[in-house]
Amino acid sequence: MKILFVITGLGYGGAETQLINIAINLKERGWDVNVISMIPPQTFIKELAAAGISVETLNMSPGVPDPRALMRLVKILRLWQPDVVHSHMVHANLLTRISRIFYRIPVVISTAHNINEGGRWREIAYRLTDCLTDITTNVSHAAVKRYIQVGAVPKGKIICIPNGIDTETFKPNQAVGSRVRNELGIKEGFVWLAVGRFEAAKDYPNMLRAFKELTGKRPDVMLLLAGQGSLLEETMKLSNELGLKDKVRFLGIRRDVPEVMNAADAYVMSSAWEGLPMVLLEASACALPVVVTDVGGNCEIILDEKSGYIVPSQDTSALARAMLRMTDLSEAERKRMSEIGRIHIEIHYRLERVVDQWERLYKELLDRKGYKLKRRC
Numbered sequence: 466m467k468i469l470f471v472i473t474g475l476g477y478g479g480a481e482t483q484l485i486n487i488a489i490n491l492k493e494r495g496w497d498v499n500v501i502s503m504i505p506p507q508t509f510i511k512e513l514a515a516a517g518i519s520v521e522t523l524n525m526s527p528g529v530p531d532p533r534a535l536m537r538l539v540k541i542l543r544l545w546q547p548d549v550v551h552s553h554m555v556h557a558n559l560l561t562r563i564s565r566i567f568y569r570i571p572v573v574i575s576t577a578h579n580i581n582e583g584g585r586w587r588e589i590a591y592r593l594t595d596c597l598t599d600i601t602t603n604v605s606h607a608a609v610k611r612y613i614q615v616g617a618v619p620k621g622k623i624i625c626i627p628n629g630i631d632t633e634t635f636k637p638n639q640a641v642g643s644r645v646r647n648e649l650g651i652k653e654g655f656v657w658l659a660v661g662r663f664e665a666a667k668d669y670p671n672m673l674r675a676f677k678e679l680t681g682k683r684p685d686v687m688l689l690l691a692g693q694g695s696l697l698e699e700t701m702k703l704s705n706e707l708g709l710k711d712k713v714r715f716l717g718i719r720r721d722v723p724e725v726m727n728a729a730d731a732y733v734m735s736s737a738w739e740g741l742p743m744v745l746l747e748a749s750a751c752a753l754p755v756v757v758t759d760v761g762g763n764c765e766i767i768l769d770e771k772s773g774y775i776v777p778s779q780d781t782s783a784l785a786r787a788m789l790r791m792t793d794l795s796e797a798e799r800k801r802m803s804e805i806g807r808i809h810i811e812i813h814y815r816l817e818r819v820v821d822q823w824e825r826l827y828k829e830l831l832d833r834k835g836y837k838l839k840r841r842c
Contacts, residue, residue, distance in 0.1 A: 467497040468827070469547035471538070471561050473554040474527070475506035475520070477693065477718060478662060479743035480578040483604075483628045484553050485509050489516045490820045499545060503534060503557055535564060542568045548836070549574065549827050555582040559590055562597035572830045575601045576626075579740035580608040580761040588617040595622060599830050602626045604741035605762025626826070627762070628741050629819025632811055635723050635750035637803070642727030649714070649728065654685040655792050658729035658753070660722060660744045663694030665737070668758075670703055671781050672735035677707045678785035683792050688733075691716040691725060726751040731791050731799070736760050737778050749773075750810045752803035754794075756787045766814070772806030 470488055475481050484500070489512070492498045500513060500520045504527055513520055521541055523534040542550070542564060549572045552561035558575040565573055575591075575598045582588075591601070591612075601623045603609045609625045612618045646656070657676070661667050669690070676688050690700075690713060697715070704713045719725050722744075726732070732748035732755045739761030746766060748755055755773035757763045767773040774787040791799070 466549065466827070466831070467499075467545065467547040468549045468551060469499050469501065469542070469545060471501045471550060471552040471557045472503070473556045474504040475500075475502045475509050477508060479628065479740075480554055481509065482743050483578070485512060486629065486631065486816055487820055487823060488513065488518055490816060491824070492516050492518055494820075494824070499547070501538065501541065503560065535560060535567075538564045539567045542570065548572065548831065551823075551827075552576065554578055555587050555591075558598070558601075559587075559594060562594040565597045571834065571836050572827065573598045574826070574830070577601065577603045577608065577612070577740070579738065580605065580611050581738050588612075588615050591617040592619075595619065600624065600826070602826075604628050605765055607762050607765070608740055624826075626822050627765075627814055627819060628743050628746060629816035630743070630746040630750050630810060630814050631816045632750050635726070635747045637752035637807070638724075638727050641724050642729075645721075645724050645728035649689075651687065651728070654687055655683065655731075656729045657686060657688045657731055657733050657788070658691070658726060658748070659688070659733050659735075660691040660719075660725070660747075661734075661742075662692055663697040663700050665696065666739070667694075668735045668737040668779065669696065669700045671737075671779055671784060672733060673700070673704055673707055673709065673713070674781045675735065675784035675788060676713070676733075677709060678782070679788045679792065680709070680712055682789055686712065686792060688713045689716055689725070689729065690714065691719045691722070693718050722747065723751060726753060729753060731756065731788075733784075733788060734758060734763070735778075735784060736763070739763055741765065746810055746814050749806040750814075752807045754791060754799050754802040754806065756784065756791055758784070766809075768805060768809060772802050772809060 488498050498518045503523045503525045505522050523537045525531050525534050550570050551574045552558045553576045601618045606625045613620050732753040734757040741762035755767050757767050758778040759775045760778050769775040776783040776787045
């Protein structure tokens, strides 16, 4: 079977990483896979090429509507004739749905990756074009519930399929962690880690202010921040204004995230909104205990009081108290937390299990239309 993935862009994000992992895994299982990025891709070209997956782009500019992109997509569809088109993220979802007016696609699946994709008009656009997709999926049960409540998708046409994680790539490794700490010049103290885009959703100001409170009670702590984004300079400036220059390290983009995670003692996420963050799956798979805000599907990944602590979003004092509580735990107590978190990920979010779910859905939708019979004839 041929499957075509369409995504808004290929950058350093959780949705993009998830698509790449699924595409490569399906290719290994014998699927014929192609990927289309609406805007020119920034990353993952080499990884996809190594797997034998080609990448096309519609050459759109970020934030600029371009009706010609629709015709480019239709042209590719006619040339490649996919059995399944699986789009990811709101712009790709809407564009792919509209393309179905101009070309008959056997199965179209639209995947949202957040509890809120921004703006009421997008939710209305989802509802108006719902007839052009076979099913919508989202990455957390909380997000599915919200999309039904706001009327973006009718009940019965949306399901939850979570993100999946490669638990062999992301796993605890004390030796690697020690090496990375040496490379970073960290000899002692408690190390917190956060990895992600420097954008409004991640609410780094909340994290930095909470960390400032923590340093007043535990001066032996350090915070490592890895990633890039439009608010990076603003975040660095706030860190300096809070007097955290010697306590907060900005690592930039890291290609060795599993290794960096093993160098930390705990993970923190201060997001104001989320879907089902890949980085939280990665941290738990690396056996890091976690402090996280109660947004999106975070509470589905982290078991409160068992594998971490969950606090209200945008509550700096609550975040600081939870971070202090985690820092003050004994090593044995944190280890118990981390082991529970790792087991939870292996049971519910292992990549192979998630790809199994996608395969079943693809085949179910094709069978429902009698498409396999038509192909055999």
